[in-house]
Amino acid sequence: MDSHWQLEAAATFSRRQFLGTLPAFIAPPSLSASLSSQPVLDLHQHTNYLGRTNQQLVAHQAYHRVTTTVLLPGAGWMLSELGDNASCAALEADYPDRFVRFACCDAAESRTPDVLGGNLRRGAIGIGEMKFHVAVDSPEMHRVYRLAQELGVPLLIHFEHENYNTGFERFEDILKAYPKVSFIGHAQTWWGNISADLDPRVMYPPGRVKPGGLTDRLLTDYANMHGDLSAGSGLNALTRDRKFARDFVARHSRKLIWGSDCPCRDGKGVGYAAGYCIAERSLAVLGKLTSDETALRRILYDNGARLLRLKV
Numbered sequence: 001m002d003s004h005w006q007l008e009a010a011a012t013f014s015r016r017q018f019l020g021t022l023p024a025f026i027a028p029p030s031l032s033a034s035l036s037s038q039p040v041l042d043l044h045q046h047t048n049y050l051g052r053t054n055q056q057l058v059a060h061q062a063y064h065r066v067t068t069t070v071l072l073p074g075a076g077w078m079l080s081e082l083g084d085n086a087s088c089a090a091l092e093a094d095y096p097d098r099f100v101r102f103a104c105c106d107a108a109e110s111r112t113p114d115v116l117g118g119n120l121r122r123g124a125i126g127i128g129e130m131k132f133h134v135a136v137d138s139p140e141m142h143r144v145y146r147l148a149q150e151l152g153v154p155l156l157i158h159f160e161h162e163n164y165n166t167g168f169e170r171f172e173d174i175l176k177a178y179p180k181v182s183f184i185g186h187a188q189t190w191w192g193n194i195s196a197d198l199d200p201r202v203m204y205p206p207g208r209v210k211p212g213g214l215t216d217r218l219l220t221d222y223a224n225m226h227g228d229l230s231a232g233s234g235l236n237a238l239t240r241d242r243k244f245a246r247d248f249v250a251r252h253s254r255k256l257i258w259g260s261d262c263p264c265r266d267g268k269g270v271g272y273a274a275g276y277c278i279a280e281r282s283l284a285v286l287g288k289l290t291s292d293e294t295a296l297r298r299i300l301y302d303n304g305a306r307l308l309r310l311k312v
Helices: 015-020 054-063 076-080 085-094 112-121 139-151 168-177 188-192 214-221 231-239 242-251 278-289 293-308
Strands: 041-045 068-071 099-101 127-130 155-158 183-186 225-228
Touching: 041 054, 041 293, 054 085, 068 085, 068 293, 085 099, 085 112, 112 139, 127 139, 127 183, 139 155, 139 168, 168 214, 183 231, 188 214, 188 231, 214 225, 231 242, 231 278, 242 278, 242 293, 278 293
Parallel strands: 041 068, 068 099, 127 155, 155 183, 183 225
Antiparallel strands: none
């Protein structure tokens, strides 16, 4: 969940500015005929997202032929924008063939291990999205890492400079300390760091990517690191430098997982201030960037299904 409320500094591309300048090659999605009947997994969706109803979410996913949706609950301050663990469990119970869910709890709360563990034992299959005001190497997050390791579940983290899971430059130490935990990187600071020259204050950096970024290196060097392509931040990573993005996607086609994190209500942009659907645009971009249909299928389904131990 990119931060919809955030007012960015003058040096920062705002969400709306970035989205208004996407290149013309983005068009409504048109997956090849051979892939149109294949399963699609959306790694990143929310219940009650900015007031969207469950039925609107179901319609949104059906419009894009999503066969499996991962519901990411919120906790604490996040509940002002999206639904909690119980709302995700209820929607999964209504549509068990379409939805699976993760578990979430404010990392700073003393009851975090109990809340997460309880939800995981009651059917949640991962932890996230973790989006709280803590450092990546804080005692609070180490509790979460240890629980993910103990229960053998993936962990999805929102990285955002000076706001959430701060100290991304130190995250490599976490990957080394917990090699058995499957980490999934998400959001502005994660995707901004595909470039080696990132100004961390800029949430949606425009223009050419300088090779050698930390995110690129972590995906290359650590088998337990994966990337969530959702939200405006993931879309920006795919569109700011098409040549780099094409090589990046090919290079990491076994580590990237498609997700939308789209708040619109019908799959066409209704109810979203920007007037379009993030899922629609990101699917179209991936279709343009990835000529290898096997690699595209991995990103759209196989990588996520294997990580979540779903049917492949």
